[in-house]
Amino acid sequence: MADFSKISPFQVDPSAIEEAMGLTAEDFAPASEGEKESMVEKRKSVSYWRDAARRFKANTVSMVALFIFICCLIFAFIGPKLIPYSYGDQYRSSLKLGPREYSEGEALIQSASSYFDGFYASGLQAGSITAVMKGDHYITYKGNKYGFTQEQNEEGVIIGIEKSTGNLVKVYEKDVDPATGAVNKVTVLSEGPSEPAESADELKTVKSVFPHIFGTDSVGRDLMARTMYGARVSILIGIMAALIVLIIGSIYGAISGLAGGTLDFIMMRIVELIYSIPEVLIVLLLQVVLREPLQEWIDHSGSSLAQAAGALGSGIICIFITFALLYWVTMARIVRGQVLQLRKQEYVTAAIALGAGNKRIIKRHLLPNCVGALVITTCLQIPSAIFLESFLSFLGLGVSAPMASLGSLCSDALQTITLYPYRLVYPAVILTIIVLTLNLVGDGLRDALDPRLKK
Secondary structure (H helix, E strand, O other): OOOOOOOOOOOOOHHHHHHHHOOOHHHHOOOOHHHHHHOOOOOOOOOHHHHHHHHHHOOHHHHHHHHHHHHHHHHHHHHHHOOOOOOOOOEOOOOOOOOOEOOHHHHHHHHHHHHEEEEEEHHHOOEOOOOEOOEEEEEEEOOEEEEEEEOOOEOOEEEEEEOOOOOEEEEEHHHEOOOOOOEOOOEEEEOOOEOOOOOOEEOOOEOOOOOEOOOEOOOOOEHHHHHHHHHHHHHHHHHHHHHHHHHHHHHHHHHHHHHOHHHHHHHHHHHHHHHHOOHHHHHHHHHHHHHHHHHHHHHHOOOHHHHHHHHHOHHHHHHHHHHHHHOOHHHHHHHHHHHHHHOOOHHHHHHHHOOOOHHHHHHHHHHHHOHHHHHHHHHHHHHHHHHHHHHHHHOOOOOOOOOOOHHHHHHHHHOOOOOOOHHHHHHHHHHHHHHHHHHHHHHHHHHHHOHHHOO
16 A cells, blocks of 8 residues: 655655655566567457447348349449440340340341451441441441441441451341351451541441340340349339438438427327328329329429429329328337437436437437437338339339330230240349349348347
């Protein structure tokens, strides 16, 4: 026991304090390496989010689901840039093709492609007019431009760089041997690079015919391009609808939980009233009732909001309105339950004592501490929104043509399911994978963010 009785309250001599505490000069010597090692922290303290991330990574099922969902995102958002087909382009020579099938014209062009280093084929172009039009054109090859003049409109031609000579040549499809791909007649357009006219149009060349991996539909549209675009639309609608539910539900639930009393009672009775309404019936009624007025407003209003709504389509706007009216109640009840627990905490009491208003308390203290429940509920809401959109589009009440979603693709494929079942299989499988992986990721986030489930 240190004896401090000999030290005067006004004495500040360090040696006297050391003597009273029984300390010597050796006690102030630097620690050895062994002593330092013994004091090393065995396990660093981690934040709530870092610990949640570690626990989520330990969940193998959720990590695999997240990887598959990322692959779906790449398929939907990057995939369309990697293929030469667009979701709305119609190839009149490629109607009703099966997976990886070529039409007769495409097979002929593919067999003749070995004759060229790069080529432009009129038979591979989309639309009802596929001819090389009369006028000036050019082709770019290895940084050089090859200009030529087309004397008349012509279909069934292949224009490209001849492998043996490097000249720009024109070949008619009728002069190609279907069996061997041998070219019987060649017209030289330019012997080597030549400067094109100022008004010349560029013809984009390809190396080979890109196959229709998922096949084509009855009007010659590439199904893989449409499935990519449909997956993109469905995912974006699901995310936007979930954000709408998050904003409305979190604000409503936070106000109800913090206010308490009569206001809380009235607000929760409204929630229960919405819960008692048959959702499917109201969704269908809203789609039918709101669709025409919305379309009329989009067509006749010149505001920027109407133009943005027109780009989305009245069907998608109806879906967003449906979620804003009906699907926020679960989020509101979850947030209210969290706020009822948090409002009794000391930091909320201190904020009230310091004069903080309800808006600041909700914004700075309550909602940030509910973020775990908000993230979980939002992630689980996205697949629900995607499924609802697909259901409505399947019934013809969702996405409007020419825009496509996975639900509308399934609806279109249902008419020819006995003849072309693959048209239904591809969008249905992609939809199933997206919804399943999002549910598994949401379950993993729930396990990682809920401290009561911590092991």
